[in-house]
Amino acid sequence: MRSFLTRRVFATALVLASSLSPVVASAAQPDSGERNSEHAAPARLLGEKIVPHKLDFRDTTVGGFSGIDRNRCTGEYVFISDDRSNLQPARFYTARLDVDAGGVHSVDFTGTHPFLQPDGSVYPSPALADGKAVDPEEIRVDPRTCTYWWAQEGDRPTAAGAPVIQPSIQFAARTGAYLGRLPLPPNYEVTTEERGPRRNQAIEAITFGADGRVVTSAIEGPLLQDGPVPDLQHGALVRVTKQTRNGRVLGQFAYPIEKIFAESDPSSPWGPDTGVPSLLAFPDDPDRYLVLERTWVAGAGYKIRLYDATTRGATDVQAMDSLAGQSVVLMRKKLVADFDTLGLSAVDNTEGMTWGPRLASGERSLILVSDDNFVADAVTQIVAIAVR
Structure with a gap:
């Protein structure tokens, strides 16, 4: 999410939680569920590895990692960079990770490719884009074909006359070649009215479930018509599709x-x-997800929390034009990890996650990555944790 880039210059370095029982809330002012929150089986840190800042790899600048996934066909991991073609063309990287119960032992980059437009050209920088810029945020490997699905959140311009750039979920070959795109629900569209996703709060999260038959996406923040963003007293509702x-x-x-x-x-x-910024389907339950919540506050830094959530029993809101003032059964969630308690060297701008190898203990490993926004006081941090 690019808004953090400028904000880090002013920042000091460094709860609407609900239980897994049905929760009915009004989106006009969602109540905090802290008093009723429950914890899932706690996560534990396996290890972490910091990638050198602005590492040069094949004439590109490594960084801005907003998503990660594992390719079962190659055994490699793929990372998406949220560089909007300001440094080099919008792109992704592949790497081999040595991860086990003892931690993250090595990160070895193996390749990089730019994402290509339908005409075969790279994406231009926003200054030259004429409405064709992209803001890459998430990448997933298709479990059926091992090609890539990637999300970009477009742009709701602030300047008069600037073009609206729609969010999208696109398909790409492992070379980055354009293969197509997924039709999105109408309320994901950025409009010239006060409706749809806020600026820098569109699609940041996609995941495959049900053996690749289902694609689930999340809007990063509440739609404009669904109510205000969270504040010190109240949370908010975001749509998961x-x-x-x-x-x-x-x-x-x-x-x-x-x-x-x-x-x-x-x-x-x-x-x-x-x-x-990210959600991840459980392989054995089509209604269950890990959901990453990321918050930044000037002077306080980042708060990263991981939740175990389900759509089972939640109200289908696709026909609701606005959630404001509506009583709906929310997705239920349990806290899995507050990153402040994991013992990390730093809690930074964590934006991507994927499943890693299963451990001998029966736990699943989870691999997460942070987006350094290409600034010196942030890190590209690859973290491995164990979850039940």
């Missing part, structure tokens, strides 16, 4: 994100940011 591979909407659900965890430094010109 299940679709078939050809785009048919199977259901859309309201996920409750936490209220802001701390007051902002009053000297900062930037307000807090919070939202869902």
